Structure formats: C-alpha cells, structure tokens
Amino acid sequence: MSGRVDEIRVQLDQINLQILELLNERARYVQEIGETKQKQGTMKFDPERENDMLQKIVLHNDGPFDDQTIQHLFKQIFQASLTLIEDNHNKGLLISRKRKVEDTVIDLGTVQIGDGIPKIVAGPCSVESEEQVFQVAEVMARQGVKMIRGGAFKPRTSPYDFQGLGLEGLQILRRVADHFGLKVISEIMNPADVEMATRYVDVIQVGARNMQNFDLLRAVGSVSTPVLLKRGLAATMEEFLFAAEYIVASGNDQVVLCERGIRTYEKWTRNTLDISAVPLIKQESHLPVMVDVTHSAGRKDLLLPLAKAAFAAGADAVMVETHPNPIVALSDSRQQIDLPTFEQFMTQLRESRFLPELLGTR
Ligand SMILES: O=C(O)C(=O)C[C@]1(C(=O)O)C=C[C@@H](O)C=C1
Numbered sequence: 001m002s003g004r005v006d007e008i009r010v011q012l013d014q015i016n017l018q019i020l021e022l023l024n025e026r027a028r029y030v031q032e033i034g035e036t037k038q039k040q041g042t043m044k045f046d047p048e049r050e051n052d053m054l055q056k057i058v059l060h061n062d063g064p065f066d067d068q069t070i071q072h073l074f075k076q077i078f079q080a081s082l083t084l085i086e087d088n089h090n091k092g093l094l095i096s097r098k099r100k101v102e103d104t105v106i107d108l109g110t111v112q113i114g115d116g117i118p119k120i121v122a123g124p125c126s127v128e129s130e131e132q133v134f135q136v137a138e139v140m141a142r143q144g145v146k147m148i149r150g151g152a153f154k155p156r157t158s159p160y161d162f163q164g165l166g167l168e169g170l171q172i173l174r175r176v177a178d179h180f181g182l183k184v185i186s187e188i189m190n191p192a193d194v195e196m197a198t199r200y201v202d203v204i205q206v207g208a209r210n211m212q213n214f215d216l217l218r219a220v221g222s223v224s225t226p227v228l229l230k231r232g233l234a235a236t237m238e239e240f241l242f243a244a245e246y247i248v249a250s251g252n253d254q255v256v257l258c259e260r261g262i263r264t265y266e267k268w269t270r271n272t273l274d275i276s277a278v279p280l281i282k283q284e285s286h287l288p289v290m291v292d293v294t295h296s297a298g299r300k301d302l303l304l305p306l307a308k309a310a311f312a313a314g315a316d317a318v319m320v321e322t323h324p325n326p327i328v329a330l331s332d333s334r335q336q337i338d339l340p341t342f343e344q345f346m347t348q349l350r351e352s353r354f355l356p357e358l359l360g361t362r
Contacts, residue, residue, distance in 0.1 A: 023077065027084055034085025044085050050078045094248040095241055095255070100286040106226045106254050108183045108202050111146040113226075113256055114288030119317040120349075121185060121290065122342060123149035125332040126162060127169035133176045135324040139339045141180040143346045147203070148177055149185040149319060153193065154331060155209045162330040170200035177202075185228055191219035198225045208232050208260055208295075211243045221250020228256045228290065233263040233271070237280055244287060256288050257281050258319065259310075261296030270298020270335065273306055278313035288316040295321075298335050304345055308352050320345065 001009075037044055057074055058067040065073070092098030106113040113119055122140050127133055127150040137148055152169025154162060165172070170186060177184045183202040188194055189210060197204055203226045210216050211232035220227045227247055231240045244255050259278060261271025273296035281289040291310035293303045307318045322342040323329045329336055337345065 027081060030081040030085060037085070045082055093241065093245045094253070095244045095285045095287055097284060097286050102286065104253065104286045104288060106256055106288060108226070110181060111183055113290070114316045118311050118315070119147065120145045120346070121147040121149050121317055121319040122322050124323045124329070125321050125336055126151040126154055126330050127165055127172050128330050130172045130176065132324055133172050135339065136322055137176045137180045137182055139343060140182065143343060145346070146182055147185055148173065148182045149205070151331065152186050153189050155187070155189055155207050156331070167196070170197065174200045189216070191215045194219040194223060198223050201225065203228050206230060211235055212239065214246060217243060217246035218250045221247040221252045224252060224254070226254035226256065227252060228258055230258045230260050230292065231262070231277065237277060241285060244285070256290050257285065258290040258292055260292035269296070269302065271296050273297065275309055275313050278310060278315050282314050290317040290319055291315045292319040294319065294335050300335065300337050300341065303337065304348055307349055
C-alpha cells in the first residue's frame with residue numbers, strides 16, 4: 001500500500017486499541033450494574049435506557065456514519081453488555097452443579113452425608129437435661145444412628161416459650177455425644193455465637209427463620225465447621241440456593257441443604273413437604289440434601305411415609321425428632337416421637353424396599 005495508507009493504518013491501530021480499552025472499561029461498569037440488578041432481582045434488559053442512550057448519541061453524531069449505522073453499532077455494544085451480565089449470573093454459582101459435577105460429601109469422620117448411603121439424624125427438639133439427651137443418645141447408638149440433633153438456642157414464636165439452655169445445652173450435647181461416639185448438630189442464631197459453637201458442634205444448623213440472615217450466613221461461612229441450612233418457611237428454591245451461596249462464597253463449602261416443609265394453605269400438616277425440592281437440589285447443586293420430616297409434617301403418623309418418600313426422591317439424610325417423653329417436652333411436644341416409636345420407625349425404614357443399605361443396620 002502507499003505510504004499514506006500505512007500512516008493512516010498506524011493511526012487506526014491506535015484508535016482500535018483506544019476503542020478496545022473504552023469498550024472494556026464500559027463493560028466493567030456494566031458488570032457492576034449487572035451485579036446490582038442481580039441482587040435487586042430486577043430485569044437485566046432495559047430498553048428504555050438503551051433508547052435514551054441512542055437518542056443522546058445520535059444528537060452528537062457529526063458523521064460520516066449516518067445515525068442508523070451509529071445506532072446499529074451501539075446496539076451491538078448494548079447486546080454484548082446484556083450477554084455479559086446474563087452470563088455472569090448463569091455461569092454457575094459456586095454451589096451449582098455446573099461448577100462442580102461430583103457430589104459434595106460432608107465428612108464428619110465416623111459418618112458422611114452425601115456419600116450415597118442414606119443417613120438418619122435424630123434427637124430432641126430441645127436439649128432439656130443431660131438425662132434426657134443421654135436416654136435419646138443411648139437408643140440412637142443402639143440403632144446405629146450417628147448424628148444427634150438438639151436445640152440449645154431455640155427460635156420460638158413466643159418470647160415466653162422455652163428459649164433453650166444456650167451454652168449449657170451445647171455442653172450437654174457434646175458430653176453425651178462423645179460418650180456414645182455421635183456427631184452433634186445444633187442451631188446457632190447469633191453470628192456472635194458461631195466461633196463458640198465450633199467448639200461444641202460438628203455441624204452448625206442455620207434454622208428456617210434465619211435462612212436469609214445474611215450476617216449469620218457470612219459468619220458460618222467464615223468457619224470450616226459444616227453447616228446444615230434449613231429452607232425458609234416460604235423460601236423459593238432460588239432464594240434457598242442463593243442463601244447457600246452466601247455461605248460457600250464466604251469460604252465454607254461444607255453445606256447440607258435441608259428441606260423442612262414450606263408454609264402453604266394446608267391445615268392438616270404443620271408445613272407442606274416440598275418433595276420436588278430433593279431432586280431439584282440434586283440437579284441444580286452438588287451439595288447434599290436432607291429432609292426434616294418432623295417439621296414438615298408436624299405430626300407423628302406421617303414420619304415413616306415421608307421418610308421413605310424423601311429417600312426415594314434421592315435425599316442423603318432424613319431428620320426426625322425424638323424425645324423420651326414427648327408429652328412433657330418443653331417444645332414441639334406434639335410432633336416428637338418417643339423412643340420405642342423411634343426404634344419402630346428405624347426397623348420399618350430398614351425393612352422398606354427403598355433402604356436395604358440404611359446405615360446403622362444392626
Ligand atoms: O444501565 C443499565 O441498566 C445496564 O444494564 C447497562 C446496559 C448498557 O450496556 O448500557 C446494558 C443492558 C441494558 O439493557 C441497558 C443498558
């Protein structure tokens with residue numbers, strides 16, 4: 001080419017790089033808007049905004065490109081921006097199966113959750129005394145159940161209801177669990193209690209009412225202790241998975257998702273067990289899933305069929321509440337099963353065709 005063309009091309013190469021730099025600078029701003037829209041749950045595409053920009057741009061167009069061509073070029077930039085921010089959202093959350101194909105297994109040493117072998121978690125709604133927990137743990141150990149749950153910090157509807165024994169409750173759980181070789185799952189409600197709790201529990205439970213307590217999610221995400229995250233009373237699956245993302249994004253990928261029933265118009269059960277949550281979680285996430293049949297049903301006569309349904313749907317574990325004498329329990333007395341009923345529950349579960357390999361077979 002002529003010398004002049006070469007000179008011009010040098011200029012064009014420099015302008016290309018300037019445009020490149022400006023396009024990527026613009027894209028970084030668009031990404032920031034995309035994150036905000038994602039948090040606010042607003043639409044990514046904003047045609048009014050795009051039209052407003054195009055009108056402003058052509059007002060300053062002195063050619064030689066005509067207005068239509070300029071608008072077409074900028075429309076391409078807007079479309080690329082939209083693709084960028086939608087990809088950022090869809091590229092797969094940390095909890096997503098798109099990011100990690102293999103199942104996450106929560107390894108507690110003597111027992112694993114998510115290893116393909118169905119597990120049972122059992123224990124009282126509330127820790128009331130050492131004797132009470134000892135009686136439950138003794139039967140659980142006999143049944144080969146290796147994870148005990150018990151409420152020490154209780155989220156109660158009424159401030160006048162039993163609020164739990166607090167630290168003393170965790171200490172009781174730890175002493176009795178160590179005696180029987182069990183692992184402890186207990187709820188923590190206050191971010192300030194998380195560090196303390198790690199000294200007593202093997203799994204921190206974040207209760208349904210705290211599923212979007214983002215400070216608590218970040219706090220349990222900042223420690224390495226596994227977390228049992230319960231679905232909120234009326235949480236969508238997306239909200240549930242994003243709550244888990246808060247924990248994993250904070251640094252703790254040891255999370256078990258627990259479906260515990262959702263609040264619906266149904267009156268015959270305390271909540272409605274959303275059994276579809278089990279396969280949905282299995283599809284969308286690599287995290288293990290547990291089903292709390294006690295809080296789902298809120299009644300004793302459905303626990304066995306719901307447990308079978310949970311395992312049949314692919315649940316890694318089922319949680320059931322049991323108490324030596326439910327009638328005098330300080331919380332949820334109507335829904336806890338006594339120890340003989342728990343033993344019958346375990347026997348019938350083992351005999352069911354779904355669970356020949358249920359851990360803890362005698
Ligand atoms: O300003 C916004 O709301 C954006 O999302 C940024 C942007 C853009 O590229 O400027 C991207 C997509 C929208 O459709 C509108 C505008």
